[in-house]
Amino acid sequence: MQIIDLTQLIHPQMPVFPATDQPKFELANTLEENGFVEQKITMFSHTGTHIDAPYHMLSAGLTLDQIPPQHFIGPAVVLDFTTIDSRTIELEHIKQFQDQIVSSEYLLINTGWNQYWQKPKYFGDFPELSVSAANWLAGFNLKGIGIDTISFDNMNDPKFPIHHIFLNKGIVLIENLTNLASIPNQPFIFSCLPLKISNADGSPVRAIAMIL
Amino acid sequence: MQIIDLTQLIHPQMPVFPATDQPKFELANTLEENGFVEQKITMFSHTGTHIDAPYHMLSAGLTLDQIPPQHFIGPAVVLDFTTIDSRTIELEHIKQFQDQIVSSEYLLINTGWNQYWQKPKYFGDFPELSVSAANWLAGFNLKGIGIDTISFDNMNDPKFPIHHIFLNKGIVLIENLTNLASIPNQPFIFSCLPLKISNADGSPVRAIAMIL
Numbered sequence: 159m160q161i162i163d164l165t166q167l168i169h170p171q172m173p174v175f176p177a178t179d180q181p182k183f184e185l186a187n188t189l190e191e192n193g194f195v196e197q198k199i200t201m202f203s204h205t206g207t208h209i210d211a212p213y214h215m216l217s218a219g220l221t222l223d224q225i226p227p228q229h230f231i232g233p234a235v236v237l238d239f240t241t242i243d244s245r246t247i248e249l250e251h252i253k254q255f256q257d258q259i260v261s262s263e264y265l266l267i268n269t270g271w272n273q274y275w276q277k278p279k280y281f282g283d284f285p286e287l288s289v290s291a292a293n294w295l296a297g298f299n300l301k302g303i304g305i306d307t308i309s310f311d312n313m314n315d316p317k318f319p320i321h322h323i324f325l326n327k328g329i330v331l332i333e334n335l336t337n338l339a340s341i342p343n344q345p346f347i348f349s350c351l352p353l354k355i356s357n358a359d360g361s362p363v364r365a366i367a368m369i370l
Numbered sequence: 371m372q373i374i375d376l377t378q379l380i381h382p383q384m385p386v387f388p389a390t391d392q393p394k395f396e397l398a399n400t401l402e403e404n405g406f407v408e409q410k411i412t413m414f415s416h417t418g419t420h421i422d423a424p425y426h427m428l429s430a431g432l433t434l435d436q437i438p439p440q441h442f443i444g445p446a447v448v449l450d451f452t453t454i455d456s457r458t459i460e461l462e463h464i465k466q467f468q469d470q471i472v473s474s475e476y477l478l479i480n481t482g483w484n485q486y487w488q489k490p491k492y493f494g495d496f497p498e499l500s501v502s503a504a505n506w507l508a509g510f511n512l513k514g515i516g517i518d519t520i521s522f523d524n525m526n527d528p529k530f531p532i533h534h535i536f537l538n539k540g541i542v543l544i545e546n547l548t549n550l551a552s553i554p555n556q557p558f559i560f561s562c563l564p565l566k567i568s569n570a571d572g573s574p575v576r577a578i579a580m581i582l
Contacts, residue, residue: 159559161439169568178398178408183569186390186414193528194427195571196390196415202398203409206566215406227373227578316405347371351563351576354418356381357395359407364563366439 160369162346164266164304164335165207166275168362173280175308178202203360209302209352210331214359215321220328222358227351229330232263232301234348234367236341240270245283249291263301264348268338272306275336286312292323302350304332304365332365341367372581374558376478376516376547377419378487380574385492387520390414415572421514421564422543426571427533432540434570439563441542444475444513446560446579448553452482457495461503475513476560480550484518487548498524504535514562516544516577544577553579 166172174180181201187194204210209230212219235258239247247267252259259265269285284307287295292310295303303310303324310320310331324331332350347368352361378384386392393413399406416422421442424431447470451459459479464471471477481497496519499507504522507515515522515536522532522543536543544562559580564573 159440159443161443163439163566165566167435167566167568177404179410183567189427189429192389193530194533195425197571198391198412198414199567200410200412203411213407215401217401223379227375227576228371231371231373231580318405321406349561349563351561351578353565353574354375354377354379354576355395355411356379359409362565364439364566366563368443 162337162340162367162369164337164365164367166334166336168201168206172206173276173308174202174205176281178204181205201362203358205362207332207334207336207365208360208362209350210321210325210333210360211358212325212328215318215325219325222352222361223354223356229301230351231347231349233261234264234266234346235259235262236266236268236338238268239285240268245285247285247287247291249288249294252291252295259298265295265300265303266335266338266348267303267305269306272336280308281313284308286310287320289319289323292320296323296327296329300329302330302332304335304350306335306338307333309333332363335365342369344369346370374549374552374579374581376549376577376579378546378548380413380418384418385488385520386414386417388493390416393417413574415570417574419544419546419548419577420572420574421562422533422537422545422572423570424537424540427530427537431537434564434573435566435568441513442563443559443561445473446476446478446558447471447474448478448480448550450480451497452480457497459497459499459503461500461506464503464507471510477507477512477515478547478550478560479515479517481518484548492520493525496520498522499532501531501535504532508535508539508541512541514542514544516547516562518547518550519545521545544575547577554581556581558582
């Protein structure tokens with residue numbers, strides 16, 4: 159089984175969503191004093207490559223620990239929008255993928271924006287789905303959708319309309335993916351298992367593609 | 371694909387290793403103020419069901435982010451020691467499993483001790499491998515070994531001899547597993563992918579069995 163890592167590295171200088179903090183690592187136990195090395199980690203629930211539960215934006219939405227683990231693994235397809243000449247991914251751009259979408263449980267949206275990780279531009283005018291494209295995708299029987307940008311919604315829209323369209327349908331969202339271009343054009347299984355945290359609104363994940 | 375969850379729930383009142391702290395969760399963003407719910411999590415790197423990197427106890431050992439993700443997934447077997455009449459798992463107890471061990475990359479040691487999770491007894495006189503049993507197992511071509519107790523070593527031995535035997539061979543260790551008795555007696559794949567944290571001595575994981 160070939161494994162392709164789709165996860166950004168978590169480290170103290172990594173980019174994080176505005177109004178949240180970068181992760182902190184404090185050495186808590188040492189070889190000399192305790193016989194083992196251990197760190198105290200402080201990080202926000204949506205650090206790095208992470209998953210959003212419906213509860214992230216819906217007061218009556220499910221938390222991650224209320225969703226069975228099967229939900230976080232499934233056949234997937236990469237939708238490549240790296241060559242479209244618009245920053246908005248419109249319905250007309252995605253309709254061509256209908257056959258692959260029907261046979262998938264996860265969609266991974268490759269915009270190529272991960273190339274700006276660690277640069278100010280990463281937070282800028284990144285690609286996004288249009289409302290009509292999102293509504294059309296939300297009509298499929300999907301477990302989740304991932305993207306290689308910091309958010310499914312424009313930074314200037316405090317209402318998060320694209321998040322709401324998907325989370326209302328129980329479709330989980332994975333943000334800050336990377337390396338999507340490395341997935342070969344053949345069937346694969348996507349895994350984004352979250353930590354098993356009580357009442358989790360979100361969790362950093364180790365996202366991978368498994369080529370069977 | 372059937373998924374069996376082998377992970378203990380992470381929550382503020384969970385048991386943790388002596389001299390480390392329970393995890394803390396602080397509400398950092400709210401629907402009312404920010405339009406989304408997010409928490410600030412503080413937890414030690416070996417909280418709950420977790421993985422130990424060689425670096426946890428060896429100053430020259432690999433950290434988790436230096437190990438390729440393929441290492442954390444592989445064919446596995448459960449070794450059932452729930453009915454032996456000794457708290458030490460001796461070489462004679464494990465030799466009967468030689469054929470299954472040869473064809474596995476992960477061994478999951480079922481002692482039944484997970485029944486004491488959240489009870490003082492969980493930290494008590496839990497089952498452990500003998501040094502000769504551990505040395506024999508370390509001679510196989512294994513990626514990792516998991517167990518349903520808080521540690522591979524007795525709480526009264528500050529030298530952690532069993533940890534050292536395995537970590538010296540690059541065999542990663544998974545502790546605080548649960549639910550091992552639910553895995554059916556048929557081939558399965560074990561997954562214990564860690565978070566992708568820079569210089570990680572360990573990481574909480576979502577451990578699962580995938581029945582193909």
